[in-house]
Amino acid sequence: MLKIWGRPTSACTQKALWGLEEAGVNYELTLASGTMGPDGHVSKGGAAFGIVDTPEYRDMNPNGTVPTIDDDGFILWESNVIVRYLAMKYAPDKMYGSDVQTFAAASRWMDWEQTKFLPEQHILVMNLVRLPPDERDPAAVEEARVSLLRPLGMLEEQLSKTAYVAGDAFSMGDIPVGMRVHRWFLFNLESPPMPNLARWYDAIKQRPAFKQHIEDAALHLSG
Ligand SMILES: N[C@@H](CCC(=O)N[C@@H](CS)C(=O)NCC(=O)O)C(=O)O
CATH class of the missing domain: 1.20.1050.10 (Glutathione S-transferase Yfyf (Class Pi); Chain A, domain 2)
Structure with a gap:
């Protein structure tokens, strides 16, 4: 199943999740972020979801940002590029x-x-x-x-x-x-x-x- 790392409050992650739904792709979301977690933004004292600073994540996405996807071993970051990829691979009629x-x-x-x-x-x-x-x-x-x-x-x-x-x-x-x-x-x-x-x-x-x-x-x- 396609894997996505991100946080639901992130505009970039939201675009990718919207694209996944429109394209009819099943996925598994792992919560990840360096700036936000269950209690909100780190500037207010809460802890971030994490993961983005691990060497494994940085290998996939050297920016340490979200979202990132892994589609059967193909790793991709940049939210709008993810949406384009999903469109071309899974739903070209519907998406363009x-x-x-x-x-x-x-x-x-x-x-x-x-x-x-x-x-x-x-x-x-x-x-x-x-x-x-x-x-x-x-x-x-x-x-x-x-x-x-x-x-x-x-x-x-x-x-x-x-x-x-x-x-x-x-x-x-x-x-x-x-x-x-x-x-x-x-x-x-x-x-x-x-x-x-x-x-x-x-x-x-x-x-x-x-x-x-x-x-x-x-x-x-x-x-
Ligand atoms: N141009 C990139 C920007 C990625 C980016 O800056 N993502 C933000 C969320 S919208 C992020 O990772 N923020 C820090 C964090 O949550 O750790 C994209 O569209 O994917």
Whole structure:
């Protein structure tokens, strides 16, 4: 059975778990992290799940980050690459219509998620959720909120033209972006109306894999 190491509160792990469910792959999850454990973030005094600093784990993933998968001896890290791999190997029709241009269009939004959404959202999660209250920086939150209005506007524009990010059907590209947008709305920060984004978000929220691994607010707001 495919093995995955990660923690359910990690955005990167969530993308991989969502991808596994969509692709219909059975897996075994081992809890692993250097920064979080059952009692939340280590900055609040709790212990981390661990494993990521062991030589065995570093052999698989020299970054010491999560997630990592082992698919019958094939080791892979980088969450969006894991989603692409699962899509190509197990569910090309469902994840990109077995079409190279849809694959590329979806891939583009996946890379965009990493470069245009993740950095500011990381600032938000640290300063709204993870850091002890006396270490949080409200000015950094406001700066990140304003910065994220631009990529959100780009998504709104795209979704005024297509039902999903890479066309009129769900694709692997909706996974990373869907997870980020869910987090954005859970933070409940001020943003202009985005009716097309809201329509797409409603559709994404109906997916069983989303309900299983992404929906629960505690996965994003606790720790
Ligand atoms: N670009 C990598 C980033 C990996 C990464 O930084 N993962 C975070 C969780 S989202 C992590 O390992 N955090 C530290 C930890 O939990 O030990 C990916 O997308 O997989």
